[in-house]
Amino acid sequence: MMTLRHLYIFKTVCETKNFTKAAQKLYITQSAVSHAIRELEEYAQTALFDRLSKRVQLTRSGELLLEEILPVLAACESLDSRIKSLEKQAPIHVVSSITIAIHWLPSILASFRKQWPDVTVQVEVVSAANALETLRSGKADLALLEGFVPQGPFSHVSFDRYPLQILCAPQYPCIHTSMDMETFCSENLLLREKGSAIRDVLDGTLLLLGHSVHPLWVSVNSPALIEAAKAGLGITVLPNLLVRDELEKGTLIPLHVDGLSLENELFAVWHRDKFLPAPQKALLSCIAPDSENA
Numbered sequence: 235m236m237t238l239r240h241l242y243i244f245k246t247v248c249e250t251k252n253f254t255k256a257a258q259k260l261y262i263t264q265s266a267v268s269h270a271i272r273e274l275e276e277y278a279q280t281a282l283f284d285r286l287s288k289r290v291q292l293t294r295s296g297e298l299l300l301e302e303i304l305p306v307l308a309a310c311e312s313l314d315s316r317i318k319s320l321e322k323q324a325p326i327h328v329v330s331s332i333t334i335a336i337h338w339l340p341s342i343l344a345s346f347r348k349q350w351p352d353v354t355v356q357v358e359v360v361s362a363a364n365a366l367e368t369l370r371s372g373k374a375d376l377a378l379l380e381g382f383v384p385q386g387p388f389s390h391v392s393f394d395r396y397p398l399q400i401l402c403a404p405q406y407p408c409i410h411t412s413m414d415m416e417t418f419c420s421e422n423l424l425l426r427e428k429g430s431a432i433r434d435v436l437d438g439t440l441l442l443l444g445h446s447v448h449p450l451w452v453s454v455n456s457p458a459l460i461e462a463a464k465a466g467l468g469i470t471v472l473p474n475l476l477v478r479d480e481l482e483k484g485t486l487i488p489l490h491v492d493g494l495s496l497e498n499e500l501f502a503v504w505h506r507d508k509f510l511p512a513p514q515k516a517l518l519s520c521i522a523p524d525s526e527n528a
Contacts, residue, residue, distance in 0.1 A: 236277050238310060241303045243270040244282065248300055251289045321511045325354040328517075329365040330378040331431055333473055334500060338394065339378065346520045353513045361454075363429035369503060375514055378521070380498040381431035382438060389506040393522040398432060398496035399474045401486040403466040412490040415445055422468030424451040424459045432456075435498055436471050443493065460486070471496065 246256040247267065257264040275282050282296035292300065316323070330339055335357065343355055360368065362379050369377040370386065383390060400418070402408060408421075419440070425447065426433040440446055450468050453459050456476055463470040464485050480486040502521045504510065510518075 236274060238307075240270050240274045240277075241307060243267055244274055245300070245303065245307060247271060247283070247290060248292060248296075251291065253290065321513060322350070322352050324511065324513075325356050326376065326514055326517060327356045327358070327374045328376045328378065329358045329360055329368045329374045331362045331365060331380050332359055333396075333431070333476075333498075334378045334380060335359040337475055338500065342517075342520050346517050349516055349520070350513050355517070361427075361429055362431040362434070366503070369505060372505070372508075375504065375508070376517065377503045379431065379501050379503055381434050382499075383501065384503050387506055388503050390501045390503045391518065391522045392499055392501055394500040395497050396500075397474045398435065398471055398498060399477055399481075400469060400471050400489045400491055400494070400496070401463055401477060401480070402469045402489055403464050404484065404487050405466045406463075406469065408469075408489065411487060412492070414492045415440075415443065415494055418469070418489075418491045418494065419445050419447050423447055423449040424453070424462050424468045424470040425449040426456065426459070426471075427452050427454050430454070431498055432471065432473065435496055439494065439496060473498065 243256065243260065243262075243266075246259055247253060250256045250259060253267045253271070254264050257267045260267070271283065278295065278299065280295045281293050282299060283290040284293055328339075339357065343357075346353075346355065358365075358368070358374070362381055365374075365377045365379055366384055366386075368374045369388070377384075413421075425436065428434070428437070437447070451459065451462055453462075456472055459470045459472060460477060460480060462468065464480065469489060477486055481488065502518055504514075504518075
């Protein structure tokens with residue numbers, strides 16, 4: 235069987251034109267060199283060297299073999315010089331919810347790039363449900379999610395949270411800016427789609443309190459819900475950080491629902507059985523600096 239060891243010995247004999255000098259250069263015995271060349275010739279079923287009095291000379295077959303193996307050995311030497319830095323070259327694939335991608339991820343990646351400038355971070359912005367499925371399938375290294383702690387074979391670290399705001403336009407026909415839960419659930423509700431972190435937190439919280447909702451509008455787009463609420467079409471539930479301008483301008487007003495407090499917690503999630511290379515651990519430290527994440 236031909237191995238890289240055979241090829242390196244063959245190349246060295248070609249360079250030195252002498253078995254003894256090849257052995258000295260490789261720090262092995264002359265008999266080991268002779269044995270390796272003999273095995274290679276047996277495998278090739280032809281002589282590779284003419285043994286002359288004080289030196290060896292390639293046969294025509296040996297010349298052809300040398301021509302074939304030089305690019306192979308050059309590639310192996312190139313790999314050998316890079317193999318210990320593979321972690322620094324491998325990209326990290328991150329899936330993120332939309333809200334995190336807008337408000338948290340850019341500063342996180344800017345901080346990470348200062349520490350690991352040569353590591354590429356590939357980002358896919360998807361819904362929370364799709365992010366978790368991508369992670370589960372092994373197509374992502376890290377998921378940035380919001381809402382409830384994900385179930386399954388995952389490890390996670392919490393890194394922030396934000397409140398959800400219940401709002402409507404000033405002209406929306408609410409009797410008061412405060413209402414009970416039954417009244418809220420019966421109103422014209424303008425909500426995100428099921429599977430979004432915002433909707434899952436609302437539905438999960440209401441379910442624990444014995445309530446459910448049947449929204450008038452369902453949208454995958456938060457700005458669409460903001461515009462619909464501003465037009466007086468109903469009540470919406472959205473992250474506080476998305477509606478600050480509307481609240482300041484007075485185009486939307488906050489509503490209080492007795493017993494209903496909503497907030498989204500943010501998590502970095504990874505598969506607990508996957509190896510975490512150093513750059514990925516560094517990225518987790520940028521996300522949650524005070525946490526023991528791995």
